[in-house]
Amino acid sequence: MSLRLFRRLVFLEASKLMSYRGDFWITAVANLLATTVVHWFLMRAIFDTTGAETLGGYTLPEIMTYFIGVNLIGRVVRGADLQMGIASEIYDGGLSRYLLYPTRYLPFKYAQHLGAIIPEIIQMFLFAGILIAILGLPEESGVTWVSIAMTLPTLVIANLLYFLLSTPIQFTSFWADNVWSLGVLLRFTSLLLGGAMLPLTWFPESAMHALRYLPFVACCEFPVRVATGEVTTLGEYSLGLTVGLAWCGVLGLACLPIWRKGQLGYTGVGI
Amino acid sequence: MIEVTNLRKTFYVHKKAPGLRASFRSLFHREKTAKHAVKGATFRVEEGEILGLIGANGAGKTTLVKMLSGIIHPTSGDARVLGHVPWERSNELRRQVALIMGQKAQLWWDLPAADCFLLLRDIYQLPEQEYRTSLDKLSSMLGVKDVLNVQIRRLSLGERMKMELIAALLHSPRVLYLDEPTIGLDLTAQKAVRDFILEYRSQRAPAMILTSHYMEDIERLCKRIIIIREGEIVYDGGLRTVVEQYATEKTVTAHLKKNGELAVAKPEVARLGTVAECNAVCVKLRVPRDRVAEAAQALLHHYEVADITIEEPEIGQIIEQIMTARGGSDAGGPGAPESLGAPSIAGSSAENEEEGS
Numbered sequence: 001m002s003l004r005l006f007r008r009l010v011f012l013e014a015s016k017l018m019s020y021r022g023d024f025w026i027t028a029v030a031n032l033l034a035t036t037v038v039h040w041f042l043m044r045a046i047f048d049t050t051g052a053e054t055l056g057g058y059t060l061p062e063i064m065t066y067f068i069g070v071n072l073i074g075r076v077v078r079g080a081d082l083q084m085g086i087a088s089e090i091y092d093g094g095l096s097r098y099l100l101y102p103t104r105y106l107p108f109k110y111a112q113h114l115g116a117i118i119p120e121i122i123q124m125f126l127f128a129g130i131l132i133a134i135l136g137l138p139e140e141s142g143v144t145w146v147s148i149a150m151t152l153p154t155l156v157i158a159n160l161l162y163f164l165l166s167t168p169i170q171f172t173s174f175w176a177d178n179v180w181s182l183g184v185l186l187r188f189t190s191l192l193l194g195g196a197m198l199p200l201t202w203f204p205e206s207a208m209h210a211l212r213y214l215p216f217v218a219c220c221e222f223p224v225r226v227a228t229g230e231v232t233t234l235g236e237y238s239l240g241l242t243v244g245l246a247w248c249g250v251l252g253l254a255c256l257p258i259w260r261k262g263q264l265g266y267t268g269v270g271i
Numbered sequence: 272m273i274e275v276t277n278l279r280k281t282f283y284v285h286k287k288a289p290g291l292r293a294s295f296r297s298l299f300h301r302e303k304t305a306k307h308a309v310k311g312a313t314f315r316v317e318e319g320e321i322l323g324l325i326g327a328n329g330a331g332k333t334t335l336v337k338m339l340s341g342i343i344h345p346t347s348g349d350a351r352v353l354g355h356v357p358w359e360r361s362n363e364l365r366r367q368v369a370l371i372m373g374q375k376a377q378l379w380w381d382l383p384a385a386d387c388f389l390l391l392r393d394i395y396q397l398p399e400q401e402y403r404t405s406l407d408k409l410s411s412m413l414g415v416k417d418v419l420n421v422q423i424r425r426l427s428l429g430e431r432m433k434m435e436l437i438a439a440l441l442h443s444p445r446v447l448y449l450d451e452p453t454i455g456l457d458l459t460a461q462k463a464v465r466d467f468i469l470e471y472r473s474q475r476a477p478a479m480i481l482t483s484h485y486m487e488d489i490e491r492l493c494k495r496i497i498i499i500r501e502g503e504i505v506y507d508g509g510l511r512t513v514v515e516q517y518a519t520e521k522t523v524t525a526h527l528k529k530n531g532e533l534a535v536a537k538p539e540v541a542r543l544g545t546v547a548e549c550n551a552v553c554v555k556l557r558v559p560r561d562r563v564a565e566a567a568q569a570l571l572h573h574y575e576v577a578d579i580t581i582e583e584p585e586i587g588q589i590i591e592q593i594m595t596a597r598g599g600s601d602a603g604g605p606g607a608p609e610s611l612g613a614p615s616i617a618g619s620s621a622e623n624e625e626e627g628s
């Protein structure tokens with residue numbers, strides 16, 4: 001796929017979303033507010049009952065920063081994951097047209113996926129800016145220009161990784177009719193094991209260690225910790241990047257035989 | 272340009288009885304039924320030729336086209352398009368092929384046509400100059416220049432189809448599949464599409480396969496047709512020669528001198544064929560081809576005739592008959608042309624091709 005085509009796809013998809021989803025902004029604000037309020041009450045209750053100053057290394061303001069970070073970054077990483085675009089194109093025959101074009105399907109879809117998250121990226125920076133302006137950062141917060149710059153590569157990897165995680169799942173649509181539930185399962189698993197529901201430090205030591213080597217942390221907790229300046233050593237930073245990249249490679253390779261086998265049986269329904 | 276050898280496609284469909292219990296059972300045990308959509312197709316299409324692919328609904332036309340355009344893999348058999356195996360989908364081949372489907376929009380629903388075309392320019396990596404000239408030419412030929420910036424989903428069906436044509440031809444394909452390109456269009460739009468296809472052919476001489484329900488499309492565009500029935504090719508040859516091969520009867524009509532009397536079907540005449548009409552104006556007789564002269568003579572002899580006409584049946588009717596006649600045991604039943612079951616006809620008529628012109 002040429003770079004020019006890739007750029008055009010990203011651009012078209014982004015401008016489409018920006019121009020037509022008026023509810024897009026309202027949903028985003030409502031979502032952020034609702035989850036933050038829920039987290040606030042939940043965490044305050046936990047800190048009050050235990051009477052502890054810190055839990056798993058986090059103070060109350062720190063954990064709230066963490067959850068807001070998870071929310072903002074998570075949407076950029078996952079994009080429109082629940083729409084299962086690939087699965088529905090296989091199911092309804094929309095895939096046919098891409099088989100006619102002299103280009104590869106997955107890069108095509110990834111470009112569109114990237115385009116779809118550009119509005120989310122803009123929102124992420126905007127919301128983060130507004131929140132910091134209003135609430136300020138917690139004391140001793142590690143958010144700096146350096147930490148933000150360091151987050152960018154982790155986000156790129158996280159986004160690709162999440163796409164590659166969901167692709168083999170969506171490819172099962174070649175064999176089964178209803179794979180949406182699998183998409184929900186992936187989302188739930190990645191949120192739980194990626195540290196979006198509870199910080200990883202709240203997990204048992206051994207589990208926490210194992211989770212660092214699964215793809216989910218690279219999709220969620222790792223970029224957030226880099227952004228908030230908690231990843232301080234070069235060793236830890238490069239380990240996180242390497243784990244993410246390695247999983248991208250593994251999953252990318254896994255997609256190929258599944259695709260090859262699946263399209264053999266594709267019947268191009270709907271025409 | 273297109274060579275097809277014994278191409279077959281069988282779809283397997285899971286059978287499931289209605290109801291919750293059946294659903295549950297099908298979780299563990301699924302019964303498959305085989306649907307033989309294309310049962311061994313063999314033919315060739317040359318440069319500049321428009322092959323008409325005719326068949327009833329479900330005959331297997333689209334399945335054949337889907338295999339030749341590389342969307343699906345065949346169950347067995349072989350095909351070469353411009354020397355490539357279509358379902359291997361090499362980029363070199365895909366740059367030279369286009370498929371137009373009347374039943375399914377291929378363009379991106381929520382983009383204006385102009386954006387779709389830009390995207391296609393990048394997909395096919397067309398040089399800017401070439402892209403501009405072809406877009407300009409195509410859109411003015413089809414008269415859609417003023418709606419290029421309207422979202423596809425807001426266009427009328429006719430306009431949308433024209434956009435699909437432009438999209439398919441921007442990269443000047445050498446092989447073109449048109450699957451019911453005029454379906455659902457009004458007469459003016461149908462004509463525009465047909466004229467456009469002819470124009471494109473005269474400029475580029477691509478190999479084309481056209482499937483259509485409308486006889487008008489076929490008669491205007493194709494000199495050679497393939498008739499497919501339940502997945503089998505039952506006729507491959509000239510459009511005009513189908514009449515000679517299958518029309519066993521002609522219609523002889525005697526237009527009577529006006530004397531106000533009702534003509535009666537006389538037995539001397541009736542024994543020659545079937546009396547289709549008999550009234551004060553005319554006597555119409557359907558007779559086997561070899562008895563036409565005899566019938567004309569008999570009519571002249573027995574009635575006061577002002578004029579006499581001898582007609583072949585409509586091509587459309589004959590094709591309709593061939594298309595819908597039951598294969599196998601029923602062939603040759605009442606109304607079916609006698610030679611229908613004969614498989615030797617398919618593929619035998621390459622020499623007839625020019626006769627239709």
Ligand SMILES: Nc1ncnc2c1ncn2[C@@H]1O[C@H](COP(=O)(O)OP(=O)(O)O)[C@@H](O)[C@H]1O
Nearest residue numbers: 267269282306308327328329330331332333334
């Ligand atoms: N994807 C599919 N799965 C199962 N059966 C199919 C599929 N597509 C077509 N068929 C069956 O194959 C036969 C031929 O279909 P098709 O080629 O679409 O017919 P046509 O285009 O001539 O109307 C039909 O009986 C249809 O039910």
Ligand SMILES: [Mg+2]
Nearest residue numbers: 271332333450
């Ligand atoms: Mg069809």
